[in-house]
Amino acid sequence: MEPQPEQVGDEAAWPSNYFNYFTEVEERFQKARGTSLFLMSPLDWALVESWKNAGVPLEAALRGIDAAFEKWRAKKKRGQSVNSVAYCAQAVMVEAQTMAGVAPARGRKESAAPFSLEALQSYLEGNAEQVRNQTGFDAIAAAVDRLAAESATLFHDLEDLERRLTALEEKMIALARSRQTEEDSLRARRELDHQLRAYRGKMTAPQLAMLEKQYLERQLLESAGLPRLSLFYLR
Numbered sequence: 303m304e305p306q307p308e309q310v311g312d313e314a315a316w317p318s319n320y321f322n323y324f325t326e327v328e329e330r331f332q333k334a335r336g337t338s339l340f341l342m343s344p345l346d347w348a349l350v351e352s353w354k355n356a357g358v359p360l361e362a363a364l365r366g367i368d369a370a371f372e373k374w375r376a377k378k379k380r381g382q383s384v385n386s387v388a389y390c391a392q393a394v395m396v397e398a399q400t401m402a403g404v405a406p407a408r409g410r411k412e413s414a415a416p417f418s419l420e421a422l423q424s425y426l427e428g429n430a431e432q433v434r435n436q437t438g439f440d441a442i443a444a445a446v447d448r449l450a451a452e453s454a455t456l457f458h459d460l461e462d463l464e465r466r467l468t469a470l471e472e473k474m475i476a477l478a479r480s481r482q483t484e485e486d487s488l489r490a491r492r493e494l495d496h497q498l499r500a501y502r503g504k505m506t507a508p509q510l511a512m513l514e515k516q517y518l519e520r521q522l523l524e525s526a527g528l529p530r531l532s533l534f535y536l537r
Contacts, residue, residue, distance in 0.1 A: 327367070331387055426447075498510070
C-alpha cells in the first residue's frame with residue numbers, strides 16, 4: 303500500500319508542502335548533485351508528479367534524494383554523474399515506506415498558501431486563455447474562466463479548487479488523446495521506453511505504470527499546446 307499524506311503529520315501540511323512539492327524536490331536534487339544548472343527532463347517531471355499523486359510525503363522524497371546521493375558518492379567512479387531523478391526512485395520509496403511505518407497518524411495541519419490571491423487569479427486566467435487558443439476546448443476554457451472569476455472565494459478552500467481543476471484536466475486530457483494520431487502516440491511511447499531503459503530495475507510495476515501514465519499525459523498536453531491546470535504547477 304502506498305503511504306498517504308496524512309500519515310506523516312506535519313510533514314504533509316496542507317497546502318504549503320503540497321504546492322511546493324516540485325520546487326523543493328528540484329532544489330534538493332540540484333543541491334545534492336552539486337549544480338544549479340541541471341535542468342530536469344520530462345521524465346523527471348513525470349516521476350516527481352507520480353510521487354506526489356501516490357501520496358509520497360515531501361520529506362520522504364527529500365530524504366530519499368539525500369540517501370541516494372550518499373550511496374553514489376561512496377562508490378562513484380571518476381567521470382560518472384547522476385543525470386536523472388529516476389536514480390533516486392528506489393531510495394525515495396524506501397524512505398516513504400519507513401515513514402509510513404513509524405509516523406503516527408495525525409490530523410491534517412492547515413497552513414497558509416504559498417502564493418497570493420493575485421497570483422492564483424493570474425494563473426487561472428492565463429490557463430483559460432491558453433486552452434481557448436486551441437480549437438475544440440472552449441468548454442474547458444469557460445470552466446477555468448469561471449473558477450478565475452470565483453478565485454477570491456475559492457482561495458479559502460484550495461483543496462476543493464484543486465479537485466475541480468484536476469477533474470477539468472482529466473477531461474482535457476481525454477479530449478486531447480481522442481485527437482492524437484497513432485504515429486504521435488507511438489513516438490511518445492518510444493521516447494519513454496528509451497528514457498526509462500536504465501531505471502526499470504529500480505522501480506516496481508505499479509510505480510512504473512504510474513510514471514508512464516504521467517509522462518505520456520505530460521507529452522500529450524505539451525504537443526497539443528495545452529497547459530497543466532493543477533495548482534501544483536503554479537510556481
